[in-house]
Amino acid sequence: MSKTNKLLTGIISATMITATGCSDESLPPVPEGTDCGDWEWESDEGVWECDDYDSSHYGHFYYGGKMFSSKSSLKTNSAYQSYKSSSSFKGGKSGFGSGSSGGFGG
Template identity: 70%
Template sequence: MNKTNFLISGILAATVMTTGCQDKDLPPPPDDNDCDDWEWEADEGVWECDDDTSSHYGHYYYGGKYYSSKSSLTSSSSYKNYKTSSSFKGGKSGFGSGASGGFGG
């Protein structure tokens, strides 16, 4: 095995292990019939509907509610409390931080 292949193998192995660890820390995706595909938005620490057949496509989901934009989410008082709390699950952006849930995720 040459050095390049060895390096790539190591990076891929580290990515798989890192992603697996982070996924365990995430809250489960919402159980909502209005959206069948969820994507974790690491910066916001919430799930986003990634189901392009849903009327909630592109909406953020937090506290049992859909938010049509990032600004409407971040202006919510309950979200502001969550973001400053120790239970905030955001800030895990970067290589290997993505997660998907639901069908097709």
């Protein structure tokens, strides 16, 4: 096997491992019924973030059936504060490959 083939095999293997890591079934379901067609998991905050450039909600965070226009507005929400301090908090999974996308194009 040539060096190029070995390199490509390694890259493909790493990509597959990363892609598998992105499909974390323990994450909450991707929000539906919103004006956002592409969601990305915001691992630090443990919520979904709208990643749809064409949406009026681009960059907004979603938690508890509500959209938040900024991290500060999310963090001041009492329901979110309870979630973040609970054992059901899904955040804190930072690092390369820890994100997840959903929706159209995700």
